[in-house]
Amino acid sequence: MTATENATPGAPIELRAVSKSFGPRKVLEECSFKVTAGTAFVLLGRSGTGKSVTLKLICGLIKPDAGAVFVNGEDITPLDSNALAVTRKHLGFLFQTAALFDSISVGENVAFPLRRRAEKPDPEIRNRAAELLESVGLGNEYDTMPSELSGGMRKRAGLARALAVEPSILLVDEPSAGLDPITSSEIDQLLLKIKTQQKTTLVIVTHNIPSARRVGDRFAFLDGGRLLAEGTADELTASENPLVRDFMKSQQAG
Ligand SMILES: Nc1ncnc2c1ncn2[C@@H]1O[C@H](COP(=O)(O)OP(=O)(O)O)[C@@H](O)[C@H]1O
Numbered sequence: 001m002t003a004t005e006n007a008t009p010g011a012p013i014e015l016r017a018v019s020k021s022f023g024p025r026k027v028l029e030e031c032s033f034k035v036t037a038g039t040a041f042v043l044l045g046r047s048g049t050g051k052s053v054t055l056k057l058i059c060g061l062i063k064p065d066a067g068a069v070f071v072n073g074e075d076i077t078p079l080d081s082n083a084l085a086v087t088r089k090h091l092g093f094l095f096q097t098a099a100l101f102d103s104i105s106v107g108e109n110v111a112f113p114l115r116r117r118a119e120k121p122d123p124e125i126r127n128r129a130a131e132l133l134e135s136v137g138l139g140n141e142y143d144t145m146p147s148e149l150s151g152g153m154r155k156r157a158g159l160a161r162a163l164a165v166e167p168s169i170l171l172v173d174e175p176s177a178g179l180d181p182i183t184s185s186e187i188d189q190l191l192l193k194i195k196t197q198q199k200t201t202l203v204i205v206t207h208n209i210p211s212a213r214r215v216g217d218r219f220a221f222l223d224g225g226r227l228l229a230e231g232t233a234d235e236l237t238a239s240e241n242p243l244v245r246d247f248m249k250s251q252q253a254g
């Protein structure tokens with residue numbers, strides 16, 4: 001971090017003038033936003049507008065071409081993979097597909113990040129994984145194989161695994177994808193619980209406006225590489241930009 005580039009206090013996540021292209025395709029152009037500690041920031045936008053890319057930039061899986069990405073006060077853009085591994089200790093990531101390992105049990109999936117850290121003896125790790133499964137309503141599924149889980153249960157298991165590292169920041173990519181409305185709303189309740197009880201800072205990517213409204217505090221609409229609007233759900237619904245307004249309204253029934 002250079003002396004002139006300081007993170008905004010109270011914002012564990014901040015993108016400052018971030019640009020990212022893949023070949024000739026510009027995905028983000030001088031994109032900036034910050035997320036206040038303990039709040040849920042929702043990134044909205046059509047498919048292919050760079051929402052998942054933004055999450056991957058925040059966890060350092062991809063590097064921007066220009067700009068700064070601050071995570072817990074530190075610009076992670078110049079960090080090498082060892083230093084990134086340290087900053088990722090505070091990050092949980094729930095991928096769209098939940099990305100469970102299919103060859104090990106649900107419980108061992110949740111235990112995996114704890115085993116990798118090797119900070120605790122085995123019985124403690126098992127107990128902690130069981131506790132986490134309990135907290136997402138999968139208390140009886142420790143020995144179940146992932147292939148036997150429904151989509152909603154997979155998502156819960158993925159959430160339990162993301163929470164194993166006790167992240168101060170949780171990144172969630174399309175929590176509603178592939179889920180029915182009731183299951184989706186149950187996942188939202190879990191995300192809300194994580195935000196209010198553990199004071200976790202959330203960044204959630206979603207197309208699902210009812211879901212976004214349940215969990216989100218602030219919302220941003222990404223299009224053409226830029227944030228076209230940022231504010232509360234009501235502010236975006238009343239946006240002067242018809243694209244933003246229509247997006248908020250068209251999805252209201254979903
Ligand atoms: N690793 C990559 N290599 C090349 N192009 C990519 C890569 N990741 C994303 N893209 C492109 O960037 C654009 C934004 O992708 P993404 O962030 O996944 O969109 P979404 O808003 O649907 O999540 C898409 O055009 C996608 O094809």
Ligand SMILES: [Mg+2]
Nearest residue numbers: 051052053173
């Ligand atoms: Mg995506």
